[in-house]
Amino acid sequence: MNSKIVDIWIAGAAGDGVQSTSEMLAKIAARCGLHVYIYNSYQSAIRGGYVYAQIRISAKKIRTPSDRWDILVALNTDSIERHKGWVKKEGVLIFNCDRAKAPGGLTGIGIPISEVVSNPLMQNTVFLGAACALTGLPLEKFEKAILEVFGKKSQEVKDANLKAAKEGAGRAKSLAGRFKLPVSDKSHILITGNQALAFGAAEGGVRFYSAYPMTPASGVLHWMADHAAKLGICVMQAEDEISVINMAIGASFAGARSMVATSGGGFALMTEAVGLAAMTETPLVAINVCRAGPSTGVPTKTEQGDLWQVLGAGQGDYPKAVIAPLDVEDCFYMVQHSLNLADRYQIPVLMISDLLLSEHNETLEALDPKRIKIDRGEWAGTNGAGQFLRYLYTPGGVSPRAKPGMPDQYIFTAASDDHRESGTLISDVDTDPVERKKMMEKRMRKMEGILKEMPPNVLIGEPKADLTLVGWGSGCGILTELVARAKEEGKKVNALAIRSVWPFLSKEVAGVLTKAKGVMMIENNFTGQMAKLIRQETGFEIPHLCLKYDGEPFYLESTWPMVQKALKGKAQAREVILTPYGLAEDKG
Amino acid sequence: MAELTVIKELNFKSETKPDWCPSCGDFAVLSGLIKALTKLQIEPKDAVTVSGIGCSSNLPGFIRTYGYHSLHGRSIPVATGVKLANPNLKVVVTGGDGDGYGIGVGHFIHALRRNIDLTYLVMNNQVYGLTTGQVSPTSEIGYQTKTTPQGNLEQPINPLALAIAGGATFVARAFSGDPNHMAEVIAQAIEHKGFALVDIFSPCVTFNKVNTYEFFRKRVLKLEEAGHDPANLQQAMEKALMWGDKIPLGVFWRTERAVFDQAKLSKDLPYPADWSGQHGLDDKTFNNLLAELR
Incomplete structure (x- = not known):
């Protein structure tokens, strides 16, 4: 071929x-x-x-x-x-x-x-x-x-x-024909990461979507608005991102599968309410489609600079999952997986995409609507005996849910203040250290179950190699191309693409890295944020960081020489790539 | 009296006792709301009370309906989500002046123009109570608090005038010192189709020694007894701007306008909260969506 x-x-x-x-x-x-x-x-x-x-x-x-x-x-x-x-x-x-x-x-x-x-x-x-x-x-x-x-x-x-x-x-x-392409009778679909997230969410049963326009996340809102009436999805453009996420939490509390998407600035506004979802045990999927920051940053350029913002979203310790889909196709499936995780564990699930992943069009041969089934988790009413306790202490930390409109016996108030099993507050006048401790432990117990349901990270290439590249989220694209180039040139290079960000699959990642002969991190940010997370979670310090923070993604031709350098043992601890045909040349 | 006999006793009594200060104005609002819901025969399971943070925002914990006690200033967005997801629910938002006219005022204004079908009860005591007595957006000029020891310099927000100008379709005021009148006004607000604001003078007996029960008792007058026409916009605005020796209570402004209801856009389909299934899209719809991408 x-x-x-x-x-x-x-x-x-x-x-x-x-x-x-x-x-x-x-x-x-x-x-x-x-x-x-x-x-x-x-x-x-x-x-x-x-x-x-x-x-x-x-x-x-x-x-x-x-x-x-x-x-x-x-x-x-x-x-x-x-x-x-x-x-x-x-x-x-x-x-x-x-x-x-x-x-x-x-x-x-x-x-x-x-x-x-x-x-x-x-x-x-x-x-x-x-x-x-x-x-x-x-x-x-x-x-x-x-x-x-x-x-x-x-x-x-x-x-x-x-x-x-x-x-x-x-x-x-x-x-004519100088660049002749092999035309066939097949026909592929052409789709962006944003469209895949929206389409996947619709397939995943999302019935409430709210957003505030922000590049590069607006594509999700546009797809949703365009299809809302036909699919029965309530789509709201709210007055700001604070309203966006609180509306989605209200809709989820009422029983609708709910989702929001924004970019880093909007996500910063949402973070207090991410904790609210966790505290009231209201399922929610929130997507941060990153662009180059800080502040307004470079609004139409890509970066993987929000990892720590997402990990640190909101005050206090609370259970959550963070997933970074690896490519456009993965967006379609991971959003469905995230929706199921959110419902099964009654937690906020945060997804990280970025401008590169969200706005570029690529072809796919197929999408499979049957691969993931909707799982709304546990609901009250299956065993009607006894008093209903919305926040019942359970071994796994998950308590059966109820929603407004269900019979009187399930009536409860969800509160942002910490509370007892019944939902009554443990704060203000009435303080109760014993129950507070138990309730913290109940919520945090969910992390053990979530860890088992995190999607596996992906090893690209052969298990044994002279150099192992590491990346995350949209970085999977450049990792795949680099491994392929290495193979063409007879070099042994493999790559680990991380999509399970939190809870971190420490054992698996440490297993790959400690056995590797050489390791280089490839990240679209200044500080090597994922490399820091890996060190925190595994104790493994990646010796070489290959970074890019000029607003453009990694390109094969200008990244490959870094891999060659690393193979020769000549890579520095910190290597920085500048897009070679920069719109403004680097004059200094 | 015949109509009273058909009213069913409904149990809105929570097992949690309110922790408000004795003789706080919020007690009357709680019982006024229960009276109004009973009068309208709304079942506890079909009512949702949503609040933010503040003394008055603890109300959902003290009434036996489904409740959501959210973040400071965010009650209206949460309530909007609840109502849009399930329009069959009666959603009542409760909170204070700091929560609604301070940190949450942006959401308040957008809810007004959206005309979403919510009832908003603001227990306005012109002071921050839960945080022990700081100036609020409705504190009067010159009012001394911990944070304004030399007296407040800022013009107070006029929530009624703001609501009328902002596109509310029902704007009223009540007073905790007149609980029967308040229950009547709240019932009208709940019955109203669209966004209904009831600003309630609910004195803080601990931190506000100026705007007391006595202060209001001397000044309040009832609009319905003063020949006011709530359908007259100009009159409504004039009455909303009245302050001083005479302060009006009652329904200032009432009109009809299309209610914001996204669910209407897809009327043959279940409401978002009622939807269930193993896949979000049936085969035909999935394939049509896929075909759009070819």
């Missing part, structure tokens, strides 16, 4: 249609049975900012963004200058020759847009036609995509766009 990856970059100003053009191209490729991975680099400006999208296409699954392009579709002249240095051998530039010339040494397909189409807005369609010709993507699939996108417009508009696409293909004739 031809497993070559073709990298197409579409670049322009915000408002030039970079995203819609890239999604159309991705859809065409996915419908030809090809795998696609898109990474958008954008800024918070709605118009005028600089934007580009990488569309990576191959017959095999792709897991990271790339450093280099085969085809650059320049929607404005500025983007030619920005990206000309990052061309692969044989690369081809597609551009408007009314306005620019191909730089020396670059193969260009210059198309005089003013001659080819009457409306300059159709430039993107012309260019896509040319890109299809270069990659051998069939024009019929492109036609279908045009009909969908312009479905509501007049026949005239559709015809003009079809003609424009053919014009573009014609202009690229001399280079």
Whole structure:
């Protein structure tokens, strides 16, 4: 099988249609049975900012963004200058020759847009036609995509766009097939991490979702709002994240499966109520889709910088679980697992995603709706004898639940103040150290059960290796690609991808690390937050940290040299990577 | 008297005795709420009381309904979640002036404009009681407390005027010194479809020596006895701004507006709290959603 990856970059100003053009191209490729991975680099400006999208296409699954392009579709002249240095051998530039010339040494397909189409807005369609010709993507699939996108417009508009696409293909004739991709009859789905979380939550029985708009978590809210009425999900955009989480807790107390998602700043506002969910034993899933912090940070850039915020959310000791899905597909299943954990243990389950995982589109061959069944945990009413105690002391720490509307005998008040088995307060006037101690121990006993239900971490590659890479959450993508590259080059490298963050699978992780010959951590943050957690939980100090905190994810080509260094025993304790084609160069 | 005979005795009596100071205004609010619920024949299992933090927010522990005693200032969001998840429940929010007009005022304003069907009883004693006597958002100018030894410099919030301007559809005031009148006003508030505010003068006998039972007894007048028309917005606002020698009680403003109810959007489906199943999506729906991604 031809497993070559073709990298197409579409670049322009915000408002030039970079995203819609890239999604159309991705859809065409996915419908030809090809795998696609898109990474958008954008800024918070709605118009005028600089934007580009990488569309990576191959017959095999792709897991990271790339450093280099085969085809650059320049929607404005500025983007030619920005990206000309990052061309692969044989690369081809597609551009408007009314306005620019191909730089020396670059193969260009210059198309005089003013001659080819009457409306300059159709430039993107012309260019896509040319890109299809270069990659051998069939024009019929492109036609279908045009009909969908312009479905509501007049026949005239559709015809003009079809003609424009053919014009573009014609202009690229001399280079047709240069990057030929193996087209098949299969059709893959194209989905983002946010969509997978929302879709998975719907499959997992979420019936209440509240949120406040915040990049990069808004995609979950958009999917939910779009499907709410049809699926019977109550979707609320509240006035702030404090309201968001308290609404979800109210809905969960009433009996609805509830979920919230936000980014780091919103999560900071939510944290007091995370403790409220734990104290009142009200199930809740809260997702932090991280972006580069602190404060407003770099709102449209990625980072894994919130690990300790999530671990330390809220005052006091309380039981919780923290799960970081490893990729888009894992988002779909882990959100369902988290919902079950939340209900079974009546706890807040916190999920960590990030901009990279949440906003990039990638192809999947299938999603399995049958893999995980809904489990709402224990409810009162199965044995009606005796007085109902909502917070009954049990060996596992879980007490059967009740909800408003159930018969009188189950009436109780859930309180944020600590309380006895019945729910009456142990505070203010009436203090009771004995019951307080018992109740703390009852809640914390849940951790023993939760530990047994945490999803296993994933070892990528062979069990024995000269170097073991460690990462977590979205870092699984770069780990997978690095292990594959090592294999191609005859090196023995494996990787441990951690998704069970809390409670930590200490024994398993220590088992891998203490047997490893060499270990290097790969994390998208400044301090090596997961490395610190590993040391805390296992006593194992990872000798080499490979870090990146410039807002961009790890790219294979610029990360691989670090692995080579580590294999040669030349890696420093702290290695930092800067995105090689940084929008602003590092001048100091 | 015939109508009294059909009223069923309902047991709202909690086993927990209130720990409020003797003669605290909140006792009257608790019994007023129980009277109103009994009058409306709302079963304890179908009522939910939700509160924040403060002396008055301990109320859900002292009444036999389902209850949620939440965080300081967050009662309204919690109650909103309860009501949206199960619109069959009667949800009554209770709390104080610090909880609702101080730390929680943002939620209060949004609940007003949303017109969600909640009854909000604010036990307004113009002081922070549980934290032992600090200035509150409704304390009067010049009022001396532990944190304002030279006297309060800030203009107090006028909750009634704020609620009317903010889009509330039922705005009323009651006084713990007149429990029968209060029970009547609370019953009307619960019956009202939409967001209903009842601001209640509930004197703090320990920390507020200015706004006492005596202070209010001398000043209060009843709007229903003064020919007030609660459907008249201008009159309502004028009465809401009255303060000084004459302070009105009763229903200031009442109107009808669409009630916020997300459940209506998917009316053939069960309410969020009533939904159950092994999978959230049936095969057909799942495949349709998958097809959207192809």
